[in-house]
Every structure is written in C-alpha cells, then in structure tokens.
Amino acid sequence: MDEGWMVTMTIKMRVRGASSREEAISSASMRMEDAIRTHVDIPYSVEAKRIAPLEEEPLFGRRWY
Numbered sequence: 001m002d003e004g005w006m007v008t009m010t011i012k013m014r015v016r017g018a019s020s021r022e023e024a025i026s027s028a029s030m031r032m033e034d035a036i037r038t039h040v041d042i043p044y045s046v047e048a049k050r051i052a053p054l055e056e057e058p059l060f061g062r063r064w065y
Helices: 021-037
Strands: 004-011 044-051
C-alpha cells in the first residue's frame, strides 16, 4: 500500500477595498502570487498528517471554502 502525507498550508491576509467575497479572494490570490514571485516572506501555518492509500489525496488546486 502506497502511503503519503496530507499537508495543509494556511495563509491568512487582510484585504481592504473589496466589495464582495469573490473580489476579496481574487485580490488575496493575486497578492500571494506577487509575493511568491518577488520572494517576499508570507506568514503561514502548516499541518501534516499521514494518509494511506495515496489515492485519497484531493486533486491539486481544489478550493474548499
């Protein structure tokens, strides 16, 4: 049986000037991408737990709100 790890990274940031939830999410995503490109430190927390089998891992890029 193939085992793996489920890693959850949580990034929290404040967004000002957004008039809707979707606009706030979009703005935060763009700010995070800019920070990654410019090598700015992003505060985050991480949790990891072992999962088995590996097929139970969710698809990359899926959002849970």
